[in-house]
Amino acid sequence: MKIVLDAGHGGHDPGAVANGLKEKDLTLCIVRHIGRLLREYEGVEVYYTRTDDRFLELSERAEIANKLKADYFISVHINAGGGTGFESYIYNGNVSNATVAYQNVIHAEIMKAIGNVRDRGKKRANYAVLRQTNMPALLTENLFIDNASDAAKLKSEQFLLQIAHGHAQGIVKAFGLKKKATTQPKDDGKLYRVQVGVFSDRKNAERLAEELKKKGYPAVIV
Structure with missing residues (x-):
């Protein structure tokens, strides 16, 4: 199935701006995360209306999805106007x-x-990207950029990942997507020693040994 991800605004149109944040940057970050998460599922083709900081007319965004004959279109935005929280929209027709x-x-x-x-x-709303797309479409408004508490969350990369995860999991659940199978390397029962390097500075050797131990590998300095 084909999914088109639309990062709201871009280029000379920054969208809402407040608290040191620009909507166009946040939306692009979120859709990139959504796309990465969706590519882990079988039969999914992910497309973007933009992958960098460029301006697109609303009609152009809808046209991209229509030309691709996409199965679903989702447009990601950040709200403004003094409120707080999350809301989603479909076409009001x-x-x-x-x-x-x-x-x-x-x-x-x-x-x-x-x-x-x-x-x-x-x-529901009469938004152009919802009205002009030929497939089921959704527009999300992810918190308020001009609300100090919401903005603090939006400044966290972890929170942006949570937003993306919610979008991706929603699509997965809505369309019954299945995760791609991962092949595990076969264990032949043998043990192998790997020498990773020789250091003239013991501190560098100790630093690498600690990193390996953190990842669960035995590391001994000799």
Whole structure:
């Protein structure tokens, strides 16, 4: 299946700006994480409307998804206006039952992933990227950039990963995706010694030994 990820704003349009943050930067970071997570699943083709800091008209974003004949379109944004919390949108015109069902699932998974955040609800709006796309589509507003508490969360890379995880898990659950199988190396029962280097400075040797021990490997300095 084809999924198009749309990072809101870009280029000369920074989107909402406050507390040292720009919406266009946050949205791009989040969609990159979503795409990376989704590529771990079978049969998923991930496409982006933008992968760098460039401006695209709203109609161009929808056109990219339509030309690809995507199965799903999701546009990621950061809110502003003095509120707090998370909300999601589908088109306020005629939409399929699937569009509603996908919103229900993805919204719930995002709320689960981001934890103690106000749920502003599942909404509908006449947004161009929702109106002009030919496939089920969702737009998310991930906290408020002009709210000091929300902005503090948005400055955390870990929190942006949580947002992305919620989006990805929502899509996985909505579409019943299966994770790609990972092949484990066969253990032949033998033990092998690997010498990783010789150091003239004992401190460098000790530093490497500590790193190896942290990763669960036995390391002895001789």
